Amino acid sequence: MNLFNVYPLYDITPVKAKDCLIYDNKGVEYLDLYGGHGVISVGHTHPHYVNALKNQLDQIGFYSNAIQNPVQEALAKKLGALSGYGTYDLFLCSSGAEANENALKLASFHTGKARVVAFDNAFHGRTSAAVAVTDNEKINAPLNKQQQVTFLPLNDIQAVENELAKGDVCSVIIEGIQGVGGLDQGTTGFFRALEELCQKHQVVLILDEVQSGYGRSGHFFAHQYHGISPDVITTAKGMGNGFPIGGVLISPKFEAVYGMLGTTFGGNHLACAAGLAVLEIMEQEKLMENVREISAYFIEKAQQIPQVKNIKGRGLMLGLEFDFEVAALRKQLIMEGHIFTGSANNKKLLRILPPLTIQRKHIDLFFETLRGILEQAAYEPKTA
Ligand SMILES: Cc1ncc(COP(=O)(O)O)c(C=O)c1O
Numbered sequence: 001m002n003l004f005n006v007y008p009l010y011d012i013t014p015v016k017a018k019d020c021l022i023y024d025n026k027g028v029e030y031l032d033l034y035g036g037h038g039v040i041s042v043g044h045t046h047p048h049y050v051n052a053l054k055n056q057l058d059q060i061g062f063y064s065n066a067i068q069n070p071v072q073e074a075l076a077k078k079l080g081a082l083s084g085y086g087t088y089d090l091f092l093c094s095s096g097a098e099a100n101e102n103a104l105k106l107a108s109f110h111t112g113k114a115r116v117v118a119f120d121n122a123f124h125g126r127t128s129a130a131v132a133v134t135d136n137e138k139i140n141a142p143l144n145k146q147q148q149v150t151f152l153p154l155n156d157i158q159a160v161e162n163e164l165a166k167g168d169v170c171s172v173i174i175e176g177i178q179g180v181g182g183l184d185q186g187t188t189g190f191f192r193a194l195e196e197l198c199q200k201h202q203v204v205l206i207l208d209e210v211q212s213g214y215g216r217s218g219h220f221f222a223h224q225y226h227g228i229s230p231d232v233i234t235t236a237k238g239m240g241n242g243f244p245i246g247g248v249l250i251s252p253k254f255e256a257v258y259g260m261l262g263t264t265f266g267g268n269h270l271a272c273a274a275g276l277a278v279l280e281i282m283e284q285e286k287l288m289e290n291v292r293e294i295s296a297y298f299i300e301k302a303q304q305i306p307q308v309k310n311i312k313g314r315g316l317m318l319g320l321e322f323d324f325e326v327a328a329l330r331k332q333l334i335m336e337g338h339i340f341t342g343s344a345n346n347k348k349l350l351r352i353l354p355p356l357t358i359q360r361k362h363i364d365l366f367f368e369t370l371r372g373i374l375e376q377a378a379y380e381p382k383t384a
Contacts, residue, residue: 017044041238056273092267096210096236097125107171107204121181176212176222182346183312214238218315243274
């Protein structure tokens with residue numbers, strides 16, 4: 001049997017990893033500035049994380065959601081404490097798309113309405129409703145296009161008001177910081193006005209923090225820079241440091257009804273052990289402080305590179321915008337410089353999503369390598 005060929009692959013085979021470094025089957029060392037799509041939060045194979053998973057596997061790895069599961073309870077308690085959302089409830093699932101799918105369903109159940117407002121360039125996942133609120137025609141099949149979705153420009157509050165006033169919208173979904181789209185984000189004024197408008201029109205505000213959450217922005221959730229409290233918050237990626245886990249944080253105003261949401265795998269013992277270990281490491285190693293410190297250091301260094309025209313994002317969810325398309329540069333960084341970075345819908349943007357444990361020496365290595373590549377003639381900075 002062959003693998004269904006949907007992923008273009010780099011010819012690299014990682015077999016081992018430690019913190020911010022990855023080793024391939026030929027023993028070549030790579031610096032991980034991408035965390036496999038922003039997933040690696042506490043570093044590859046962190047000993048506390050590895051032990052927690054091994055210990056849990058020795059006890060019990062899985063049982064259904066029809067029994068008591070104290071590891072789920074412990075995870076919910078710790079997540080509430082670290083995120084500042086201790087009064088919210090937690091629904092556990094296994095991916096970012098599934099978290100958004102459940103958040104959208106919850107909003108629709110709660111309001112009895114179906115239309116969703118989303119934003120230009122948004123990415124919310126690939127399942128039915130999650131892909132429908134994703135601004136990318138190419139990944140929406142005719143089946144998905146049956147959903148009622150209106151895309152609006154980010155930061156256009158008047159456009160949002162016009163739509164919500166029509167009275168048929170169940171939710172507004174927005175990323176804390178856009179990831180795949182290219183690191184754009186709402187202003188504080190926009191987020192605050194959005195929260196107010198949603199309250200006024202009884203529309204559920206869903207903050208997709210699948211990529212921007214779990215400390216990546218320097219706060220636990222990126223929306224916490226804006227002083228808002230959304231009705232529903234979704235999370236995944238960094239939550240399990242590679243173990244598939246997602247979560248929906250739900251405000252106390254929603255009433256849970258048996259059977260309303262459900263999943264076989266979500267919240268299993270192993271996933272929760274991984275999730276709990278991640279939070280323990282984040283707390284013990286003060287990783288959000290590290291994010292803020294290293295982010296400032298990275299930005300300072302990036303500002304010294306003449307070919308970098310714009311620095312986007314926050315914390316360790318950053319993008320370097322060049323005045324040329326970066327596909328070739330990114331390939332050179334991986335194949336010659338042995339550094340993983342990411343791409344975005346914006347073809348001129350190089351995305352940086354390292355483990356939150358990253359240190360100054362890694363940033364130094366990145367900029368040294370980047371400078372070396374940029375000094376080649378093809379990357380002369382363009383003059384006006
Ligand atoms: C903001 C955001 N939401 C949702 C998703 C979907 O997550 P998953 O791939 O785990 O389904 C992603 C994935 O990149 C994302 O960046």
